[in-house]
Each structure stands twice: as C-alpha cells, then as structure tokens.
Amino acid sequence: MIRKFLYSQKVAPYVFVLPFILVFLIFWVYPLGSSLGMSFQQIQLGQEAEWVGISNYDKLLGDGIFMKAVLNSAVYMVLTLVILIPLPMLFAVLINHKFMWGREFFKSSFFFPALTSVVVAGTIFRLMFGEMEGSLINSILGWFGIEPVKFLKGQVTGFIALLALAAWRWTGVNMLYFLSGLKNIPDEYYEAASIDGASSFQKFMKITMPLLKPTTIYVITISIYAGLAMFIESMMLWNGNNSPKNIGLTIVGYLYRQGIERNNLGYAAAVGIVLLAITMVINLSQLTLSGMFKKEE
C-alpha cells in the first residue's frame, strides 16, 4: 500500500525534490528566520538573550565603521562589475574569432586562476603587492623609476590590489560563461549580416550583445552577489580582519568581527539582514529592469 503510494506518478516528484525542501527549510528558512529574530535581541553564545527591539538597527545607522564597510563593499561590487563584465565579454568574442590560434590553450590558461583557493591566491597577491622594493609589483614599478608603494596601507592602492586579485581569478570564469552563450548564437545571423554589408562592430552591437543578454544577466547577478559578499579576499590580503583604518573592511567582514570575534550575535545578525536587504533590492531591480521576470511568465 505504502509502496504503491510512493511509486505513483503523483507522489514521485515530491520524493525527488524532497531533499531540496528539507535543506531549504532547515538550512535557509529556519536560519533566516532566526537571524531576523536575533537581530532584535542582544545575544551572546551561551547566555540568556535579551529582547531589545530595533535598537541594533538604530545603532547600525550611527555606526561609522559599518558605513565604511558598506561603502567598501559597494565600491568593490561596482568596480568588479565594471571590469569583469565588458572585458570577459570582449575576450570571449575575440577568442571565438575564426582567425584565433591556440584557442583551447588560452581558454584553459585563463581558467587556471579560478582553480586556486582564495587562501592561496590571496597569499600570493599579498606577497606580490608587498611593500618591499623587491616584491613583484614594486620591482616592476622600479623599472619605470617609480618609488616603492605601500599598497596595502592606502585606500586606493589597497583597492587596486583587491581588484587585481578579483580580475585575476574571475576573468577566465566569466569569459567561459560568455563563450557558452556565444555557442547558442546561430552562425546564419552573422552570415546574413555579412551579406547585408554589416561591419564587425555593427555585428557585435546588433547581434552579439543582444543575444548574449541572458548570459550577461546571469553573470551580473552572480557578480553582484559575489561583490557584496566578499570577505576572505580582504582577510587574506591584510592577513586578518583588521586593515589599517578599515580600508579593506567589508560588510561580511564586519558581520564576522561582531558575531564571531566579539560574540555580539544580535548586532551581527542585524548586519546580515541589512546585507540581505541590499542584495535583494539590487538584484531584484536589476532583474526587473532587464525584463527577466516578464520572460519567465
């Protein structure tokens, strides 16, 4: 009887998706709910929680370090979008060109950096951007007669190091996404355009760009997420969660500092809820503006 029930065509789909439902409820809905609850309380691990209303959020608004963290994360996200969308798209189009030699080799080498862990990549970049005269970047600057720069001590130079790390790790991945998008564009479109006498630039603007839109939206969505949630890159570059004057502090870094390092769980939960709100607002408006939801229906 039970067997027959479980094996029926009506029940089988629920059996298939059951693991997702369980994971969703236990590891997403419940923690999100408890996070929301925690954000209205003052909690320390192993102690009695105390209900404090919206005072955590109130405090956040006047917290200059938190504002600095939000600004850092936002700037980082915007700059990664500016670098890591147009360039990989251009590289994908060029590498796909029929005159390209060694295409497979370049595709793989561009992907290599993504295979390294952030811990390893961050360490490599920290040492490359070291302040000694002999460290890689400074020795290159030295060839041009530029004095050694203390990269990780300054706001702008620190961000250059962060962005170099991001560009190094993600250019190849995003390029691969765009390449898979390009494969779905039929060659006939380009042939027809050639017959009509369209230039390469026109073909790119009128055929490639519009037809890459779904891929672009996907890449933008994951980049917004990754940019706003960045933490370990900064932690590795500055070898810890403390950068001079918080130049490398991100929202998640602040959440970690308050929650784990200072055991101030309620306040940290409020930071998390704010991050969630920011991410959702940006992503949902991005998806609405690009007409993604209309298409789904």
Place this chain on the structure above:
Amino acid sequence: MNKEIWPRAALLIFFSVLCFFILVPFYAVTISSFKPGEELIRYGLNLRLDLSVMSLDNFIYLFTGSHSYFMWFFNSLLLTIVQVSLTLIVSATVAYGFAAYEFKGKNMLFICVLLIMMVPFEILLLPLYTLTYNIGLMNTYSAIVLPGIASAATIFFFRQYLRGVPSEIIQAGRVDGASEYGIYIRLILPVMKPSFAAMAILNGMNSWNNFLWPFMVLSDANKYTLPIGLKTLLTPYGNNYDLLIVGSFFSIIPIFVLFIAFQRYFIDGMTAGAVKG
C-alpha cells in the same frame, strides 16, 4: 592566406600578453617554492631566478619534515570526494524532479531555488553557527556537507541540461513498465554523464578551496582542511613561509590534474547547461 596573417598575429599577441599576466603569479609561486623563507620576508614574492639561493630544501621539508601538511591534504581530499559525490547525486535527483514532472507547488519551489542563488550564504553564517552548536554537529564534517547537499546552482544547471533530454525516454520507460525511480536510475542518470563531469569539476573546486564555513565549524586541528591549515601558517611573525609557499604550490596540483583530465567535458558541459533566454 596572406591577408589573414595580420589579424591572426594581432589576436595571438593580444592573448599572449593577457596570458602572461595571468600566468605570472603561478610562475612567481613556483620559483619562490625553491627559495628559503627569509628570502621571501626580505624581498617579497618576485620573479628573480637566482640559482644561488634556490634549492630543494622546501620540498624535502614538505615530504619529510614534522608538520601536519599531508594530514590536511588527505582531510581535504576525503571531504571533497564525499561532499562532491553526495551533492551531485542529491542535486541531480532534485533537478530530475523539476525537469520531468508537473506538480503542485513546482513553480514556487523553483523560485526558491533561484532565490537561494541570489542570497549570500555569508549572512547565514551566524544562525547556522548557532544551529550547528545546538544540534551538536560542531567540529564534524557533516556540518560542512549537509547545508550544501542540495546545491541551488547545481540543481539549476542539471535542470537546464535535462531540458535537452527527450521526454520520449521517460515515456518509453513507462511503457516498458519501469517504475518512476527505475526510469531515473536506469535511463536518465546514464544520459546525464557529461553534465556530471562539468559539475564535478565546479563543485570539486569549491569544496577543495572552501574556507570560511569549515574554518568556523572545525576547531580540532586533526580535522583541519588544507586552506585552514595553510591559513594557520600565516602568523604575524611570518616564520612559516618555507612550508606556506611550497604547500600552496602543492595544493594547486590535485585540482589542476582534475581540471586537465576532465577539461573537454567541462567546457562542453558548461555549454550544454548554458543559461538560455
């Protein structure tokens, strides 16, 4: 042919220059792994090929010295294999449910999959931390594997892939009297092989390199994974560079081998599961 040579050369030069920048850090790590740690502290990571200071000492220390590197290495290997196998099986099953059936609540559930892909996992760190603490999973690998076992991105990818699989296979299976689960296991899973290769690489990468959550959950040094272990070498005194650099160099190798071995499937698989409008 002659007309083609210039654009060809231009493209080749352009990509070679880019490739140079991408490969430079690997080169720097590789040669630094042959240099003593003091050299690094004094001069930083650079490209100088100075045979007088280079030796195999670091590698000898890596393989014969008394440290925990290979324990971390095998912990990582074990965790990656277990995590990837479980995640792929569970996610593929869920994806099949979404791809092959119409059922009540399907759209709602699938929107949940998409939403999860947009929610930064990081905001769940604290509640997950307290949850793990409360149910006694602290310091276990289960705490690392379970939250990601039905991975949204993997489900999404597999569902995209399954859309390209003809539904006649399922119909034929039903006509032959196979059960719903028999169809999935005997007919669908074999067809999904290429997509498994692509997802194995992607999930393998993530798992092998996963840092933050394992770092929070694992407190027992005997359970440390490679990224956590390498991180512990980074002290403010910088006295562990001998092992750190050679260890970093060595940690990249397994995932490189995996990538090179499955590369063809990887790029094909990524393409098959590409986001379609």
